[in-house]
Amino acid sequence: MLSILIGLILLMALAYLGWSIIWVAPLAAGVVALLSGLDVYSTYTDTYMNGLVNFVQKWFPIFLLGAIFGKLMEETGAAKAVAKKVTQLIGGKRAILGVLIASALLTYGGVSLFVVVFAVYPIALELFREANVTRKLLVPTFALGAFTFTMTSMPGTPQIQNLIPIAYYNTTPMAGPVIGIVTTLIMAVGGYAWLAYREKKLSAKGEGFVMRETPGSSKSDESSTPSWFLSLVPLIVVVIFLNVVKLEPIYALMLGIVSIMLINVKVYKKFIFSINEGAKGSVMAILNTSAAVGFGAVIAIVPAFDNITEWLLNVSDNPLVAQSLAIQVMAMITGSASGGMGIALSTLGDTFYNLSQTTGINPEVFHRMASVAAGASILPNNGALLTLLAVTGLTHKETYKDVFVVALVIPTIAVIVGIIMGGIGLV
Numbered sequence: 169m170l171s172i173l174i175g176l177i178l179l180m181a182l183a184y185l186g187w188s189i190i191w192v193a194p195l196a197a198g199v200v201a202l203l204s205g206l207d208v209y210s211t212y213t214d215t216y217m218n219g220l221v222n223f224v225q226k227w228f229p230i231f232l233l234g235a236i237f238g239k240l241m242e243e244t245g246a247a248k249a250v251a252k253k254v255t256q257l258i259g260g261k262r263a264i265l266g267v268l269i270a271s272a273l274l275t276y277g278g279v280s281l282f283v284v285v286f287a288v289y290p291i292a293l294e295l296f297r298e299a300n301v302t303r304k305l306l307v308p309t310f311a312l313g314a315f316t317f318t319m320t321s322m323p324g325t326p327q328i329q330n331l332i333p334i335a336y337y338n339t340t341p342m343a344g345p346v347i348g349i350v351t352t353l354i355m356a357v358g359g360y361a362w363l364a365y366r367e368k369k370l371s372a373k374g375e376g377f378v379m380r381e382t383p384g385s386s387k388s389d390e391s392s393t394p395s396w397f398l399s400l401v402p403l404i405v406v407v408i409f410l411n412v413v414k415l416e417p418i419y420a421l422m423l424g425i426v427s428i429m430l431i432n433v434k435v436y437k438k439f440i441f442s443i444n445e446g447a448k449g450s451v452m453a454i455l456n457t458s459a460a461v462g463f464g465a466v467i468a469i470v471p472a473f474d475n476i477t478e479w480l481l482n483v484s485d486n487p488l489v490a491q492s493l494a495i496q497v498m499a500m501i502t503g504s505a506s507g508g509m510g511i512a513l514s515t516l517g518d519t520f521y522n523l524s525q526t527t528g529i530n531p532e533v534f535h536r537m538a539s540v541a542a543g544a545s546i547l548p549n550n551g552a553l554l555t556l557l558a559v560t561g562l563t564h565k566e567t568y569k570d571v572f573v574v575a576l577v578i579p580t581i582a583v584i585v586g587i588i589m590g591g592i593g594l595v
Contacts (some may be wrong), residue, residue: 169475169581170203171204171470171472172204172473172501173201174199174203174437175196175463176196176202176500176501176547176549177202177425179192179193179196179549180196180305180546180548182196183554184562184568185565186565188456189456189459190458191459193549194212194216194459194463196210197212197462197463198211200466200470201466201470201497204472206470211469213514215465215466216374216466217462219458219462219466220458220461220462221458223457223458223462223551224454224455227282227457227458228417230254230282232283232423232446234283234421235286235446235449235453236425236442236443236446236447237287237402237406238286238289238389238559239285239288239443240442240443241291241399241428242430243438243441244272244428244432244442245288246398246399246428246431247290248393249394250396250400251291251292251298252393252396253396254565255295255298255299260298260299261299263292263295263299264309264367265360265527266292267288267292267309268312268313268360269313270288271288271309271310271312271313272314272318274287275313275318276318276326279407279410280417281314281319281552284314285310287403289310289559289560292309296377297379298391299377301371301375301377302371304562304566305363305367305370306562306567306571307553307556307566307570308366308558308567308570308571308573309362310560311552311571311575312356312359312575315541315546315552316357316578317351317355318323320505320542320579321347321348321352321536321540322349323343323344323349324341325341326341329506329542329543330539332513332539333509333534333538333539334514335518336513336517336535337521337524337531337538339530339532339535340551343531343535343536344536345595346589346594347536347540347586347590347594349462350582350589351536351540351585351586355557357563358578359574359575359583362573363574366570394432398431399431402424405423405427406421406424409424420595425468442532449490452558453556453559456557456558457551457558459554459595460551460554467501480493480498481519485505486587487520487524487529487593488529488533488534488587490589491516491534491537491538492537492538492583493522493541495508495513496541496542496544496583498511498512500547502549503549503550503554504551505552506544508545509539510536512521513538520532532595533595535587536586536590540579540582541583544576544579544580544583546572546575548564548568553571553575578585
């Protein structure tokens with residue numbers, strides 16, 4: 169257990185200090201292997217690299233097409249057009265609320281978290297520029313809108329974190345609606361209140377929007393900015409083909425890219441630059457994420473890992489506490505909400521289901537609390553957070569304080585409230 173703890177602290181500390189996760193993750197994995205008595209070389213070449221490669225194999229097309237989609241939205245001026253319309257509708261000073269709503273709607277609509285990041289980022293950038301809000305708050309705003317309540321607590325969300333428990337508890341995506349709504353309000357309202365407070369505080373210190381230009385980036389002039397309505401079409405295309413037509417994300421993103429190019433054919437000279445830059449950005453983003461996934465794969469084979477699951481099962485007489493803590497800790501260690509939940513439920517799911525039958529606690533409560541606990545786990549090694557940092561060009565030091573509050577502290581409060589509600593029979 170000590171080897172896992174040392175490796176995790178090393179990984180988080182070095183990542184927070186700004187050292188690249190691409191080499192920090194295998195270093196930390198090597199320390200864990202060494203202290204656990206495993207062969208360091210074979211652990212790296214087999215376990216670590218298998219974890220990294222499997223993630224790349226599964227997700228690279230999404231990262232690639234998502235990054236190209238986002239870059240085309242930015243360079244054609246489509247993102248700016250949509251951002252200006254959003255500013256008109258919600259007010260020029262509510263950039264955080266605009267990004268929060270956009271991220272939440274897309275996530276609840278079933279769009280992959282990674283796709284949301286790439287699709288909304290260019291629009292978010294323009295909104296923050298218009299409102300003169302520091303870019304430091306971009307990452308926590310995305311984290312709140314896409315990585316918390318719409319991913320785990322809102323009844324009916326199609327995200328994988330809400331679907332995994334179904335097989336273990338014989339439930340539906342709408343499981344535990346009352347607990348789901350209450351925990352959603354805690355996360356959404358509490359998180360937005362914190363970000364609004366931080367915006368005022370940072371603005372009072374003179375911190376506003378500072379653009380970091382991409383080398384060679386083309387600047388679109390105001391006269392060439394496309395119609396906001398037409399600029400929305402690519403986003404609508406992606407959402408409809410994902411959720412209504414039920415196409416694979418790869419094809420939905422390809423159609424979105426084609427629609428951007430057709431709508432903005434007059435600025436076709438920007439296409440090659442946008443595609444090239446998007447492709448380059450996708451490689452860095454997926455390597456950052458997959459490096460952390462490889463570390464999680466090493467953690468999972470350490471002999472002490474089984475001891476951790478056994479300890480978590482017996483940590484409390486309340487099965488809701490035991491389940492929530494088990495999933496939350498596993499998600500923290502692996503850097504993945506779905507990965508941590510999958511490990512915990514595959515090991516302990518049958519036990520918790522039997523406890524739901526013997527204790528009289530509705531299985532829907534177990535389902536909802538499993539999902540909420542999985543999301544209350546964003547440490548610096550979290551894969552989705554690393555992707556977000558890679559896309560935005562920001563660092564842990566600049567952003568993690570606020571991410572910690574809106575994506576870990578407040579969701580943990582929601583977990584506690586949900587456990588109390590489930591214990592008194594509210595579902």
